[in-house]
Amino acid sequence: MKKVLNKIVVYMFLTILGIVMIYPLLWLISSSFRTNQEIFTSMGLIPKQIITDSYVKGWRGSGQYSYGVFFLNTFKLVIPTVLFTLISSVLVAYGFARFKFPLKKFLFAMMISTLMLPNAVIIIPRYILYRNLGWLDSYLPFTIPALFATYSFFIFMLVQFIRGIPRELDESARIDGCNSFDILVRIIIPLSKPALFSAGIFQFIWRWNDFLNVLIYITSVRKYTLSLALRMSMDITDSVAWNQLMAMSVLTMVPPILIFFFAQKYFVEGIATTGLKG
Amino acid sequence: MKVTKIMKNPNFRSKFKSDYVGLLYIAPWIIGFLVFQLYPFITSFIYSFTDLSLLKTPNFVGLSNYKNLLTNDKLFYQSLKITLIYVLVAVPGKLLFALFIAMILNMKLKLINFYRTIYYMPSILGGSVALAVLWRFLFARNGLVNIVLSKLSIPAIDWLGNPDIALYTISFLTIWQFGSSMVLFLAGLKQIPAELYEAAKVDGAGRIRSFFNITLPMLTPIIFFNLIMQTINAFQQFTSAFVITKGGPLKSTYLYGLMLYDYGFKYFRMGYASAQSWILFAIIMCLTLLVFKSSPYWTYYEDGGDF
Known part of the structure; x- marks a missing residue:
């Protein structure tokens, strides 16, 4: 009897906590369909009167550039960055996981230590470097470093995973006449798909949500990503059109949340196997 | 031959x-x-030893940036103080809560995946502007939180306008995203061999004792990594304070990241900002070293600590 009672208490607690966690998001969605007068009076989830012009008007963005442009920009920044990160990281991870070479331990330690290098320390010289290279106000500050495997978290994640792939597979492929690149393409990459998938998802979501870096590097509205566009809408609509701002916030949340639902398995496995980032 | x-x-x-x-x-x-x-x-x-700015040719100024910061810059101390408070509230708050919920979810309940998904949701949106926008609406003077409080006949609180409270409202946004740490802890808990608990039970250990003698020691490597990474991130927190409160009211949420941004990219006093960033780096390094050096006393590695 006491056990049953205990269980009921636990479930009640978990459910209440679940509501606290999810309710704000649901409220945001429902409020984006409300009139501005109603947003700050009601705590329920069902609008008295459902309106959609918040989406229509909000979508217009700055007037000159609509949220269509901002969505497209975000994809233009995020997708190449994700792809380049995956390609470069798997090459480097393969090198670290499977080969012996001079200074390997030292280089690996350097790679790990960059995980703890605060972005705040290197951001000013990077800005000046990119300015001298003429990369400011473009997406090159995001894509080119990705091409050179500077997101070391993913290298670490993939090294851990590749180490778990039995070496006998490499050996037998070698006997069959494969060189090291064949082994990477035919054995390591296909077997690392789950890890690559979760690395891709994480990188997608982190780049998608990134604000500070785009704030610093992107200046013209034409090239704004969604984070910058939302901030701009916030300043423009500060005192009037809350529902438009909410509507656009909801839209920017859709891609990460969709990915989360479709690829949940990889998410949980991804963080669980690396055990690193929170 | x-x-x-x-x-x-x-x-x-x-x-x-x-x-x-x-x-x-x-x-x-x-x-x-x-x-x-x-x-x-x-x-x-x-x-950090120059007066670099994008507007003129830089000169070496020796230690004067550091001297200025440490002896004459009141804003620097204010920012450092509130950043330390933020780190001390948000990081332990997040980790303790994540551990607590992970322990509950590990009790072999039904619907675990469902709860885990829901708790993880806010973490997906990470430090996004959209989430900061949501926070502004939730904690506005007549926002959802105060509407709920008024239904419970509790007087409204000025969550973002009161300098004594605003920082905690922002810390709460970080704690709300405890999901990713929770998933990590849950994975760690699943790896603890059940025999250990059975053996402890035979020896007459209660729940609380097996928590302190088995669960906690087995989880310390994960807690250790989480603590370091979360602390480093928290020291550089930017988006929430920048979007929700713009560092106000009365600079009460002027986190270190905001100060660095202002000096580096608004006033373009990049030499001075570099010195600020190196002080931050020194603080982070000291704390990380402290955690590393102390870890043999509180982390437990089955394989003798070689990681």
Whole structure:
């Protein structure tokens, strides 16, 4: 009897906590369909009167550039960055996981230590470097470093995973006449798909949500990503059109949340196997 | 004779060759590391001794940036103080809560996946502007939180307008995203062998004792990593304070990241900002070292600590 009672208490607690966690998001969605007068009076989830012009008007963005442009920009920044990160990281991870070479331990330690290098320390010289290279106000500050495997978290994640792939597979492929690149393409990459998938998802979501870096590097509205566009809408609509701002916030949340639902398995496995980032 | 024998050995050849092949594979990272990490790291240290700004040619000013910061910059101390409060509230708050919920979810309940999904949701949206927008609405003077409080006949609280409260409202946004740490802890808990608990039960240990003697020691490596990474991130928190409160009211949420942004990219006093960033780096390093050095006393590694 006491056990049953205990269980009921636990479930009640978990459910209440679940509501606290999810309710704000649901409220945001429902409020984006409300009139501005109603947003700050009601705590329920069902609008008295459902309106959609918040989406229509909000979508217009700055007037000159609509949220269509901002969505497209975000994809233009995020997708190449994700792809380049995956390609470069798997090459480097393969090198670290499977080969012996001079200074390997030292280089690996350097790679790990960059995980703890605060972005705040290197951001000013990077800005000046990119300015001298003429990369400011473009997406090159995001894509080119990705091409050179500077997101070391993913290298670490993939090294851990590749180490778990039995070496006998490499050996037998070698006997069959494969060189090291064949082994990477035919054995390591296909077997690392789950890890690559979760690395891709994480990188997608982190780049998608990134604000500070785009704030610093992107200046013209034409090239704004969604984070910058939302901030701009916030300043423009500060005192009037809350529902438009909410509507656009909801839209920017859709891609990460969709990915989360479709690829949940990889998410949980991804963080669980690396055990690193929170 | 001997040499040719070694040369003919296929293992020798492949090993010799793979030396360089391995370097070839990691070459992209070596270039990226040198250009985008090591070079900026060293130059930012050099910049911190100059009056670099984008508007004029820089001069070496010796230690004067540091001297100015430490002796005469009240805003610097204010920012440092509230950043430390933020880190001390948000990081332990998040980790303790994540551990607590992970313990509950590990009790072999039904619907675990469902609850885990829901708790994880806010973490997906990370430090996004959209989430900051949501926070502004939730904690506005007549926002959802105060509407709920009024239904419970509790007087409204000025969550973002009161300098004594605003920082905690922002910390709460961080704690609300406890999901990712929770998933990590849950994975760690699943790896603890059940025999350990059974043995403890036979020895007459209660729940609380087995928590402190088994669960906690087995989880310490994960807690250790989480603590370090979350602390480093928290010291650099930017988006929430920048979007929700713009550092106000009365600079009560003027986190270190905001100050760095202002000096580096608004006033373009980049030498001064570099010095600020190196002080932050020194603080983070000291704390990380402290955690590392103390870890043998509180972390437990089954394989003797080689990771």
